[in-house]
Amino acid sequence: MVINPPNISLPEIPLVAPLVKEFGIPVRLINDCPAGALGELYFGDGKGCRDFVYITISTGIGGGVVAGGKILLGRNGNAAEIGHFHVDTLYNVTCGCGYPGHWEAYASGRHLPEFFSHWCRDNNIVITGDWASSPSGIFNAVRNGYPGLSDFIEEFGRINARGISDVIVAYDPSRIILDGSVIQNNADLLLPLFDRYIDRFLRLPEIGVSRLKGLAPLLGASVIAHGYGTAAGSFLAGVDNNSG
Numbered sequence: 001m002v003i004n005p006p007n008i009s010l011p012e013i014p015l016v017a018p019l020v021k022e023f024g025i026p027v028r029l030i031n032d033c034p035a036g037a038l039g040e041l042y043f044g045d046g047k048g049c050r051d052f053v054y055i056t057i058s059t060g061i062g063g064g065v066v067a068g069g070k071i072l073l074g075r076n077g078n079a080a081e082i083g084h085f086h087v088d089t090l091y092n093v094t095c096g097c098g099y100p101g102h103w104e105a106y107a108s109g110r111h112l113p114e115f116f117s118h119w120c121r122d123n124n125i126v127i128t129g130d131w132a133s134s135p136s137g138i139f140n141a142v143r144n145g146y147p148g149l150s151d152f153i154e155e156f157g158r159i160n161a162r163g164i165s166d167v168i169v170a171y172d173p174s175r176i177i178l179d180g181s182v183i184q185n186n187a188d189l190l191l192p193l194f195d196r197y198i199d200r201f202l203r204l205p206e207i208g209v210s211r212l213k214g215l216a217p218l219l220g221a222s223v224i225a226h227g228y229g230t231a232a233g234s235f236l237a238g239v240d241n242n243s244g
């Protein structure tokens with residue numbers, strides 16, 4: 001069951017039982033970000049890597065962490081809810097979870113247009129047309145040199161780098177694999193910004209974009225189809241992960 005999701009206004013979404021009832025086959029549930037990490041571990045750039053973080057920046061922002069070769073799930077499978085890392089006190093944009101300053105409230109595909117309009121208001125930039133209602137419209141305007149937006153993209157880079165810096169000090173990964181439509185479609189703009197603003201406190205991991213063409217979560221789910229026990233431990237939250 002999905003409980004209290006920040007982007008859907010329902011307290012509980014029972015997914016498994018209705019599917020079992022409808023199709024009469026076993027159904028297993030996995031969070032898409034640990035699934036993405038599993039997909040990378042078996043089929044992508046996580047292969048042979050004992051310590052890496054999979055980060056998706058799409059509708060929301062989430063993470064999947066493999067540490068010491070084992071998946072990190074936490075008590076209820078929420079160990080890497082990195083989209084709710086606190087990254088800003090200047091704009092105090094409210095996140096879908098209800099709290100201000102979280103990474104997802106600025107950089108996710110769903111919230112980026114709100115942050116952009118907030119930033120334009122603060123900087124007296126007037127936008128005409130409806131291109132600013134989507135991340136692709138905003139990034140294309142930056143690429144096309146729309147007046148004033150070079151400052152926006154630097155600010156956006158600083159906020160994203162705050163999130164990535166926090167991931168690095170929290171998990172000390174040797175590799176960060178980025179995924180999700182916001183990254184996949186705009187790596188040309190965003191990766192150089194990460195590089196410019198990420199803290200150098202710890203030795204930097206390799207940072208790259210997933211090469212699984214957006215399929216990492218689905219590929220990870222295909223591994224779980226065979227059972228919650230995997231090479232990275234059990235993906236059943238609440239069970240001793242080291243028991244495999």
Ligand SMILES: [Zn+2]
Nearest residue numbers: 084095097102
């Ligand atoms: Zn939040």
